[in-house]
Amino acid sequence: MTGYTVYLDQVIVGNLVMNYIILWATARLSRVSANKMRLLSGSALGALYVLTVFLPDLSFLLATGFKIAVSFLIILAAFAPLSPARFFTCLGCFYLASFALGGLVFGFIFFLRSGPLPAGDIGGVLMVIGDYFWYGVLLALFAFWAAVKGYTALMRSRLTEGLFKMALRIGFWDRQVEVKALLDTGNRLSDPMTMQPVIIVEYDVLKPILPPVLQQVLASPGDPGCLRGFESLGESRWSSRFCLIPFQSLGRDGGLLAGFRPDTVEVVQGKHLLQFEKVVIAVYHKRLDPENSYHALLPPCLLTKAG
Template sequence: MTAFTVYLDQVFLGNMVMNYIILWAAAKISRVPVGKTRLAAGAALGAGYAVVALLPGCSLLLTIGFKTAASIIITAATFFPVPLRKFITCLGCFYLTSFVLGGLVFGVIFFFHAGVITSLSGVGVIINQHLWTGILLGLAAFWAAVKGFNALQKKGLLENIFKIPVLIRTDSKQVKVDALLDTGNQLEDPMTGHPVIVVEYSLLKPLLPMRLHPFFEADGDADIWEILSSLSGCGAASRFSAIPFQSLGKTKGLLLGYRPDEILLEQHGRKPCAVKAVLAIYRKSLFPGGSCQALLGPNLLDPAS
């Protein structure tokens, strides 16, 4: 059997770099704000696991069960605390970016190898020879792909693919907004359990009671509990509730939830479909230029919604 040397410091450093990029990309895709310290901690945890798994007598750590447990622990260490559904999204994004980046690295490694591979032991030798070439060029290709995607998104070239018109009706009034499909929107109304669509106040204003307008048109964030108190005695009070959310810099935020009579999604080439959802009223503009005025999650596209 052909033997080759494994340098544990290179294994740790290579895995540290790869894991950091994987976790960073997973955070971007899942739209969960994570600081650099948490990303570095998760990356170091994964790199430490990779080193220990290569030590004599630790081959059990390379089984599927341990790999799955390690990925769950790494993801939890990086993204906790998040709701269970959001955590599952983060874990899925972690696996997705791992496979994509891993495939790029191995593709580059074997692309630079000239010759025929005659044995399985030769695979290890090839990887050892071109490891850093594969990592650096793989990361460069991954970075270029992400930057290219962002550039297309900024120019609005991808917008129509993910834009869904939404028709909202209350009593005899209706408004139509353009919603962007947002994989990071996993909000649920705590009262009904229905998915939440985040909508700009300016578009919903014609449907809302007049007494709510000053709260959203004043400077500063509106006090949700004060708004709900002001609705006491109003016939539309039962339509409103508080919806908790978290974002960068705010872990215990509240949005005002609103339940209209009907919400219709107008998907491309299909008949408008009624969905059970709650609207979260957002005071500011969601997108520069007003190209979209709402955010909806992928769970609303499920026929069972």
């Protein structure tokens, strides 16, 4: 029978790296906080357990019950303390990640092998695995990392869509417009005269509800345009609805945004309809989102007051 040389340092390093990636994926999938040193300690525990394969006197540790017990210890070493529900969630994600990564390794090994496998020759199959093992591990680690990153990013975007994006209805001049708004934690703008919160909305979506005189006033972006518009209103009935809001964001260190006080503002948050009266609408002349998924920015204080 052909003999094979096994280098324990390679076994330990290989398992340490794979276990670390598995535990990292477990943390991402189960949404638990992960400390790098804790992940490393759990990875080291798993790598040491693998050495029992080469110790005949400890072969009893390879029984299914011991494998489950070691899995418990690895999860506790990496993530404890955990509630029972969170523990079993982590355990399920740990097994899922382990089997997925293991399958990827063998999949890439046999994918890289050109030609048929030795039929009925276990030694030949082991030789193929040995020849392509590290290539398979590296490719599998990269593919697994990319898949987990992509999945968690997708889930995060869907969560953001549900929690931070909502419908905004603005009523003015007996007209109403509904736009998609984003809850922007960085929006701290307020009207300096009344201290009312400010909602930033793109001009193009507001234009249909604005009377012609305000369309002319608000059509000119920039500080000079805002000031000229404010002066042009004079003593008209719209002058009391018009305001200027200083800001230090939106791509500039400082400046003015033209705004107006609407008749009604409603925010649809899930199944709840929130109504506001003392709110200022600031007009923004560029796109707030390059992908056009929202057209307004809500200040968090608005929903805090509603709650």
